[in-house]
Amino acid sequence: MSKRRIHILEDDQEIRNVIEILLKEEGFELQLSSSFSELKKNIQDAMPDLFLLDVMLPDGNGAEICEDLKTDIFTKHIPIIVMSAQNNSEQKAIDAFADAYISKPFDIYDVLEQINTLIDRSRANKAEKA
Numbered sequence: 001m002s003k004r005r006i007h008i009l010e011d012d013q014e015i016r017n018v019i020e021i022l023l024k025e026e027g028f029e030l031q032l033s034s035s036f037s038e039l040k041k042n043i044q045d046a047m048p049d050l051f052l053l054d055v056m057l058p059d060g061n062g063a064e065i066c067e068d069l070k071t072d073i074f075t076k077h078i079p080i081i082v083m084s085a086q087n088n089s090e091q092k093a094i095d096a097f098a099d100a101y102i103s104k105p106f107d108i109y110d111v112l113e114q115i116n117t118l119i120d121r122s123r124a125n126k127a128e129k130a
Contacts, residue, residue: 007031007048009039022108036060055084063092070097079118
């Protein structure tokens, strides 16, 4: 099985470091960005199997970025988890076609379970279409 790649868009360095350490321990390959412009540049090199997006970013809103990715022909099939500490963000994430929503603070094992479920489902869908 090929290595599972996750793109994390999180501007808070401490949160990004915690997620990075735990996901690397689980065998994931990671792409890290702290802004939407950085994400756009990074995905030109390699597409991830899943996006993990924060809502509050220096150059955009994660829910809006989610909608952009879900309406783009090249990224619409990639699962997206939106995460936020804001109370009103869950509905915005759902409206933006997010596959899952996680409230901050979060339990990293819940995040890991969501990630594995969405990647497995996405790979099963690809296999059915092949």
